[in-house]
Amino acid sequence: MAIKVEHELHKRRLGRNVGLGLVLVGFVALVFGLTVVKVERGDLSATPPSAEGGN
Amino acid sequence: MTDTSINNQARAGAGDAGFGDYFALLKPRVMSLVVFTALVGLLAAPVNVHPVIGFASILFIALGGGASGALNMWWDADIDRIMKRTQSRPIPAGKITEGEALAFGAFLSALSVVMLGLAANLVAAAILAFTIFFYVVVYTMWLKRWTPQNIVIGGAAGAFPPMIGWAVATGGISVESVLMFTLIFMWTPPHFWALALFMKSDYHEARVPMLTVTHGRRATRAHILIYTLLLAPIALGTGFTAIGGPVYLVVALVLNGLFLKGAFDIWRRDEAQAEADGYRAEKKLFALSLVYLFGHFGAILAESTLAQFGAQFGLGGW
Incomplete structure (x- = not known):
């Protein structure tokens, strides 16, 4: 007997996969956003801003 | 498969x-x-x-x-x-x-x-x-x-x-963050025990030692009052720190007054009275406990917002 694609099980799996996909996309967007903010603020700089001879 | x-x-x-x-x-x-x-x-x-x-x-x-x-x-x-x-x-x-x-x-x-x-x-x-x-x-x-x-x-x-x-x-x-911790810490027991009094839960079958089962409902009522009495000075004292202010203090005064009265009402009652009116006072205190916590933290938020946006008008904090 062939597996029926429209089985309730497949709907549940689809829902889970779409949900996980959206979470992963959201996580990537969040990490990207954090990186942009941290680079702009100089948080990721190896040398502290005060030691660079600026103000 | x-x-x-x-x-x-x-x-x-x-x-x-x-x-x-x-x-x-x-x-x-x-x-x-x-x-x-x-x-x-x-x-x-x-x-x-x-x-x-x-x-x-x-x-x-x-x-x-x-x-x-x-x-x-x-x-x-x-x-x-x-x-x-x-x-x-x-x-x-x-x-x-x-x-x-x-x-x-x-x-x-x-x-x-x-x-x-x-x-x-x-x-x-x-x-x-x-x-x-x-x-x-x-x-x-x-x-x-x-x-x-x-x-x-x-x-x-x-x-x-x-x-x-x-x-x-x-x-x-800092002192302020420890006070916020203490506020929730001291609020949790009366909140849960008020619930335990009117929720006929099956903790006993699950062998989870709840105060209502191990020490009885009379002792639970006393515990609620004791923790509420200890909670009030912490809640009011927070009003005099950097996160407090007039708005917070008014909210805290009203909510602690109501909470103390509710705890006192529960302490005075026995099981027969509680069963007669369907645990009205216990349910009321539980509902109030939710308002209590959200009210206090809402007031802290209000003070901080007022300090941020209304500083030029002398609003927010002390």
Whole structure:
């Protein structure tokens, strides 16, 4: 007997996969956003801003 | 795999949980309290946080809280199967296996702590890690099934979020953040015991030592009054610190007056009186306890907002 694609099980799996996909996309967007903010603020700089001879 | 085996698996429900089942493992209702109090802690702090960092931090704090909820459901699966209130949770319902819940909770715990450390700072991440440890190991694995004071000490886990929010902004701990912790810590026992008085729960069958079962309802009523009496000076004292102000103090005066009266009413009653009116006073105190907590943290938020936007008019704080 062939597996029926429209089985309730497949709907549940689809829902889970779409949900996980959206979470992963959201996580990537969040990490990207954090990186942009941290680079702009100089948080990721190896040398502290005060030691660079600026103000 | 045959169609028959898939059908059998689908009927049993195990191994193919939906997205919502995993979300339910995170105890979303508890998470909403974590988000609110952590946000207040973050916004009440005297240091401004970049919105993206603030948003990410709150998200990772909520995730850490949710992860500890999943680990709690993993460990407590045996008693969740016995108690009616918890039988529909994903593990007793057969939608998620215990091993899956353990892996899910452990992974999200590690992820939330590491990400909070990267997004905010190590102090905030360390307090989050300690909160997860405290809730899962100290409360769930040790105290919950051992002592009727489980609610008191376990309440500490729910009290940490505002401290974490504060640490995200300031990178440290201060009197104000400890007071916010103490406020939730002292509020938890009367909140839960009021619920325990009118919820005919099956903790006894699950062998969880609740105060109402081990020491009786008379002692529980006395405990509620004692903790409410101890809570009031902490709540009012917070009003005189940097996070307090006239708005907070008025709210605290009104809510503590009502809360004390409610606790006193409960203390004066016996079981016959309570059963006669369907536990009206106990239900009223439980509902009030929710307003109490949201009222105090809402007032702290109001003071911080007023200080931010109404400083030129002399509004906010002292």
